[in-house]
Amino acid sequence: MGTTKPLFRDINADDPDPETTEIESLCMNCHKTGMTRLLLTKIPFYKEIVVMSFVCEHCGYHNNEIQSGAPVAEKGIKLTLHVKSNRDLNRTVVKSDYTSIQILELEFEIPAKSQKGEITTVEGIISRSILGLQQDQPVRKIQHPEAAEKIDEFINKLERLKNIETPFTLVLEDITGNSFIENPDAPKVDENCKVQYFTRSKDQDHELGLYTKEEVGVDEPVKENSILHPLPEGKFTLEELEGEVLHFDTNCPNCHSPCQTNMKMTNIPHFKEVVIMATNCEACGHRTNEVKSGSGIEPKGLKIEVKVRSRDDFSRDVLKSETCSLSIPELELEVGPHALGGRFTTVEGLILAVKEQLLDPKCSHHMFGDSIDPKAKEQYKEFVKKFDEILDGKMPVTIVLDDPAGNSYIQSMRDDDQPDEGLRIEHYERSFEQNDELGLNDMKTENYEIS
Numbered sequence: 001m002g003t004t005k006p007l008f009r010d011i012n013a014d015d016p017d018p019e020t021t022e023i024e025s026l027c028m029n030c031h032k033t034g035m036t037r038l039l040l041t042k043i044p045f046y047k048e049i050v051v052m053s054f055v056c057e058h059c060g061y062h063n064n065e066i067q068s069g070a071p072v073a074e075k076g077i078k079l080t081l082h083v084k085s086n087r088d089l090n091r092t093v094v095k096s097d098y099t100s101i102q103i104l105e106l107e108f109e110i111p112a113k114s115q116k117g118e119i120t121t122v123e124g125i126i127s128r129s130i131l132g133l134q135q136d137q138p139v140r141k142i143q144h145p146e147a148a149e150k151i152d153e154f155i156n157k158l159e160r161l162k163n164i165e166t167p168f169t170l171v172l173e174d175i176t177g178n179s180f181i182e183n184p185d186a187p188k189v190d191e192n193c194k195v196q197y198f199t200r201s202k203d204q205d206h207e208l209g210l211y212t213k214e215e216v217g218v219d220e221p222v223k224e225n226s227i228l229h230p231l232p233e234g235k236f237t238l239e240e241l242e243g244e245v246l247h248f249d250t251n252c253p254n255c256h257s258p259c260q261t262n263m264k265m266t267n268i269p270h271f272k273e274v275v276i277m278a279t280n281c282e283a284c285g286h287r288t289n290e291v292k293s294g295s296g297i298e299p300k301g302l303k304i305e306v307k308v309r310s311r312d313d314f315s316r317d318v319l320k321s322e323t324c325s326l327s328i329p330e331l332e333l334e335v336g337p338h339a340l341g342g343r344f345t346t347v348e349g350l351i352l353a354v355k356e357q358l359l360d361p362k363c364s365h366h367m368f369g370d371s372i373d374p375k376a377k378e379q380y381k382e383f384v385k386k387f388d389e390i391l392d393g394k395m396p397v398t399i400v401l402d403d404p405a406g407n408s409y410i411q412s413m414r415d416d417d418q419p420d421e422g423l424r425i426e427h428y429e430r431s432f433e434q435n436d437e438l439g440l441n442d443m444k445t446e447n448y449e450i451s
Contacts, residue, residue, distance in 0.1 A: 025054060029061035040069060048256065069256075072208055073177025075437070078196040081122070081181055084167045088192060089123040092182035098208070099174040101125060106157055106168070112175070122170060122181075123162055130158050175204045184376075187358060187383060188332040195336070199439040252281035253288060274319065276344065291342040292322060297438055298406025305424040306347065306410050309396045313422060314348035317411040323438065324403035326354070331386060331397070347399065347410070348391065355387040404434040 020037050027034040034056035041049060048069035055062045083089065095101070096117040101110040110129065120128070133155050140148040161168055172179050177197070183190040205211070246263045259281040267273050275292045306316065320326065322342035326335040333354075340353055358380075389395040401408045406427070413420040430438075 027054075027056035027059065027061055030056060030059040032056065032058040034058070034061070070178060071256075072210065075177055075197040076173070076175040076200050076204070077177045077179055078198060079172040079179060079181050080194040080196070081170045081172075082167060082192045083122060083161075083164070083170055084192060085164060087184055089121065089162065089164070091122050091184060092119065093121060093125060093172070094119050094178070094180040095172060096174055096176050096178045098176045099172055099179050102171040102173075103161070104169040104171060105166075106154070106161075108158075125170070126158055126161055130155055133158075175200055176208060187380075189334045196433060197437045199436065250279065252279070252284060252286055254281065254286035255284040257281060257283035259283070274344065288341075289343060290322065291319060291344045297440070300406055300427040301402070301404040301430045301434065302406040302408060303403075303426045303428060304401045304408060304410050306399050307396065307422040308347055308351075308390070308399060309422065311393065312413065314346060316347045316413070317344070317409075318347055318350050319344050319407075319409040320350065320401060321403055321405060321407040323405040324401050324408040326350070327400045327402070328397050329400065330395070331383070350399070351387060351390055355384060358384050358387075404430050405438055
């Protein structure tokens with residue numbers, strides 16, 4: 001039996017056995033039957049793509065196309081960038097086909113699906129907009145001189161944006177959640193860029209081709225011991241469920257090959273029940289461990305601060321939920337909820353996880369791109385070295401967990417489970433934006449007032 005290979009493999013001209021799929025297709029030129037070849041591959045440090053090549057042997061017509069093979073994110077994303085300097089103009093921008101772009105000060109908008117997805121810069125977005133407006137100007141000046149004059153005036157306004165005569169606001173809104181704006185100060189907090197996640201509406205899901213089983217009229221087959229349907233009442237006790245490991249088929253989040261996820265319910269003392277899920281892909285070797293709350297969203301958000309000053313503090317148990325962000329004020333570091341996911345570990349394990357992610361080549365490449373400034377690269381290395389000082393106990397820090405869903409936890413050193421002197425716990429009322437990120441609002445992101 002041959003070794004299982006990933007569904008999406010890194011693009012490589014020397015691949016001895018590229019797995020292509022051939023499909024007979026209608027030629028749109030002569031309306032006879034041609035052949036389409038599909039190749040599922042992965043651009044290193046970027047994402048999965050599907051390369052399509054069509055050839056018609058009858059008329060010689062051929063066509064090549066690339067489409068994204070990356071999964072649609074669970075939520076949409078809205079990025080609001082305040083452009084104040086040339087440094088902001090040079091930020092790398094990744095946008096999908098479904099990204100709409102606005103420049104608020106000019107009341108200018110590029111609708112979603114009017115341009116293909118691309119990797120560009122803020123200045124590149126402006127330059128492409130100028131070229132698009134200039135394209136038909138010679139004809140327009142003859143046929144509609146007044147309209148052409150107004151467009152010339154608007155083009156001049158766009159040109160002035162590239163000189164940063166006055167700051168302006170760039171807004172990217174992507175219902176697929178696959179857009180990105182580079183942070184030049186990474187991994188420090190980006191003061192000029194605000195990131196909002198939002199729950200898609202039903203119409204937006206349909207636009208992406210996402211439908212529920214009820215909408216398409218498909219009944220999920222019921223299987224014995226399946227987690228996809230409710231367990232018969234009284235058949236299993238809570239103790240039996242907590243001792244049972246459930247298995248279900250899924251796709252690898254890295255290469256999308258079929259694999260299996262193991263799931264187990266467990267109880268964290270003095271806290272609540274949680275669900276631990278582990279996935280191991282035999283095709284590419286990718287492993288993930290996730291923790292999800294088993295008791296829903298709490299009425300209030302939760303903010304926990306713990307001072308890390310000794311070896312005892314490193315041994316505290318930590319539950320970081322998938323909705324919880326992490327920050328270390330001493331390093332001016334913020335880690336969003338999606339970066340580390342949900343996990344049950346210790347304070348030391350949490351710090352190691354942050355360090356490992358910063359050392360991941362995909363992380364540094366995504367932040368800096370191919371042309372890494374030597375000075376920025378050196379600063380990045382020095383920043384990562386500070387984690388060794390923290391783990392060696394030479395640099396006291398404060399770890400802050402902010403969880404709008406209220407499902408995170410850090411162990412107290414007191415026997416009565418009340419916060420000790422190094423631990424501070426605060427409950428707070430969630431904002432409108434936080435409720436929307438948790439799917440608790442009916443109103444969508446387009447109703448937000450941009451600050």
